[in-house]
Amino acid sequence: MYLRALGTIPHVSVHYGHFQETKPRMPLATPDPSGPRTVKVIKTEEKGSDVNLASHLLLDAFREDCEMAVVVSNDSDLREPIRMLIEDLDVPVGLVNPHNPRFRSRDLLALSPRFFKQIKSKALEDSQFPDVLQDGSGEIRRPVKW
Secondary structure, eight states: OHHHHHTTSTTOOOOOOEEEEEOOEEEOSSOOTTSOSEEEOOEEEEESHHHHHHHHHHHHHHTTOOSOEEEEOOOGGGHHHHHIIIIISOOOEEEEEOSOGGGOOHHHHTTOOSEEEEOOHHHHHHTOOOSEEEETTEEEEOOTTO
16 A cells, blocks of 8 residues: 555555565574574565665666665665765765664765755654545555554
8 A cells, every 4th residue: 555655656666575484493592402503494585675675775876867866775685876966977976764764784884975964753644645545546545653
């Protein structure tokens, strides 16, 4: 529903990643000397979103489809593509951190972005979609816990 709601905003495009579930054996943090040293776990990982974002950031810059990039992320995996935009392609980049300020990425801040903004709880609360939206498929109703 949220991705459908994003699709109602002009000039916003959604690029999907996917989730992958595996069942690897992993070591216990504090194994009992008389018990097993590893355990089988269910591991769910998001795959592709950071690569897709980096690819589209660079493609937009190469095509000169943007004057500035604004990246809403705290993921240091995006350090190199953001560095390329700033240093190699001369595209200014602003960073917006959606996570706890105590854990902001020093790697991303070291790139000297054009600006850095921390999303505050009140701003996030004030920026919610309305309770009901329309798209080409019909009505989108906001869940209680949106």
